[in-house]
Amino acid sequence: MNEQQHEVIVVGAGPTGLLLAGDLAEAGVKVLVLEKRGADISNLSRAFAVHARTLEVLDARGLADDLFALGGNRLGELFLFGSAKVKLSGLDTRFPCVLMTPQYHVERVLRERAVAAGAEFRFGCKVTGVDQAAGRVTVRTEDGDRTARYAVGTDGVRSAVREAVGIPFPGEAVLESMMLADAVLDAPPAHSPAVGSANGAFCFIADFGDGTWRVIAWNAADQRAEDAPVDTAEIRTALTLAFGTDFGMHEPRWRSRFHADERQAPAYRAGGVFLAGDAAHCHSPAGGMGMNTGIQDAANLSWKLAAVLRGADAALLDTYEAExxxxxxxxxxxxxxIIRVAANKSKVMKVVRGAVLGTAMRLEPVQHKVTGMISGIDVRYPHGRGEHRLVGTRAEDVDLADGSRLYEALRGGRFAVLDGTEPTGAVDVASAEPDGLTRVVRPDGYIGWAGEADPAAVRAYLEARAAIH
Known part of the structure; x- marks a missing residue:
């Protein structure tokens, strides 16, 4: 493919970049993915939790069942600090759970889809700079320059794209010398995941369902340099301090050390360059929300880029950062x-934490707020003055008149109109809603327009956002 044919360059082939590339390629956009790692990307990764909203995002691309088929542990509840229980099984979704599965399983299904859709990949390609001129972006690499209309940095915390366009990344390190491993436990805990915090140590362990457990450990009394090798005994000590046992941990498949930062770029865009995933924000692994947030960034941005490249109002791209x-x-x-409560070394705080959280999580409003936040189900985007209150809210996966589901109708980056309005080229028409309201559902599964039946208003909305003329 001639480099001048590229419309979007995605830098980084992690989950965020792969979902973005797959969406763009399926929409007919000529997309190039640049990845500094080799084609035999390591299957060792930090992320492990796929939350309900991300499973819905994957379902809208026909990938959720493929991911479940690769294995993992489907959990309907989480236990935080003993008696504090997060009941995911009560979520109003097709996926009332969190799927504990290695990140490389997520990357596998996303990469296979992107390749099948026609996305082009260049591995071992290190970005050295980014220039913008005359409405095009040039991404400079060690083996040549590539140009496109837009570029997206999904290249992680140390994003070369973010640095090249001069977007700062303010924040701080929350915890240093955190340890991570996948290992076998001879005497595993009764619940997964399990969180322990005591004696100056904090540990999290989760069952992958294949005989291995993800272990994240921190010991305030034993802080080492980030490049220091991790010894198995070091992790066992932290587990024993936090839980009173090391669960018979042995045979770690891999071990690494990292520090947990809290950082966020003040802007997600510089001209024709966008940031998504860890390149735009990073935080502690508490709650397992990092990979999920990045994937949802990509789902928000992809359809907007595709629409603008096909003639939609360019102002649509401004809504990515705003949302x-x-x-x-x-x-x-x-x-x-979560991480600050867990890492607090005070014995008094430990007693208070268990009692207060256990009681609070038994209150329905608290339970709803916590589950909605962790799962991503309650994320909503702002709506403008005069717009219906439903605008910006997640669309539930309702059954349609033809026997299919809404999220199946969204596949291929399509809009869906819920009420039976006359169809147009890029939308599917679904069954009537019981409240009599018309809803236009965006490709990312959020309601973009709502109101009493008004075909002219629906068409005006779509003309500005779906390049329908």
Whole structure:
């Protein structure tokens, strides 16, 4: 493919970049993915939790069942600090759970889809700079330049794209010398995941369902340099401090050390360059929301890029940062609260934490708020003055008149109109809603327009956002 034919360059082939590339390629956009790692990308990764809203995002692309088929542990509840229970099984979704599965399973289904849709990949390609001129973006690499109309940095916390366009990444390190491993437990805990915090140590362990457990551990009394090798005994010590046992941990498949930062870019865009995923925001692993937030960034941005490239109003791209930056900010706050409570060394705090959280989580409003936040189900985007209150809310996966589901109708980056309005080229028409309201559902599964039946208003909405003329 000639480089001048590229319309979007995606830098980074993690989950965020792969979903974005797949969406664009399925929409007919000529997309190039640049990845600094080799084609034999390591299957060792930090992320492990796929939450309900992300499963819905994958379902809208026909991928959720493929991911479940690769294995994992489907959990309907989480236990935080003993008696504090997060009941995901009560969520109003086709996926009332969290799927504990390695990140490389997620990457596998997303990468296979992107390749099948025609996305082009270049591995071992390190970005050295980004220039913008005359409405095009040039991404400079060690083996040549590539140009496109737009570029998206999905290249992680140390994003070369973010640095090249001069967007700062303010924040701080929350915890240093955190350890991570996948290992076998001879005497595993009764519940998964399990969180332990005591004696200056904090640990999280989760069952992948294949005989291995993800272990994240931190010991305040034993802080080492980030590049120091992780010894198995070091992790066992932290587990024993936090839980009173090391669960018979042995045979770690891999081990690594990292530090947990809280950082967020003040802007997600510089001209024709966008940031998504860890390149735009990073936080502690508490809550397992990092990969999920990045995938949902990509789902928000992809259809907008495709629409503008096909003639929709360019102002549509301004809504990406307006909608996703507040979400990233809230995830930082939520994960920060969890990790700070967990890492608190006070014995008094430990007693108070268990009692207060256990009681609070038995209150329905608290339970609803916590489950909605962690799962991503309650994320909503702002609506404008005069717009219906449903605008910006997640659309539930309703059954349609033809026997299919709404999220099946969204596949291929399509809009869906819920009420029986006359169809147009890029939308599917679904069954009537019981409240009599017409809803236009965006390709990312959020309601873009709502109101009493008004074909002219629906068409005006779609003409500005779906390049329908």
């Amino acid at each position: 996703r930056h507040p979400v990233g900010e809230e995830v930082l706050r939520a994960s920060g609260r």
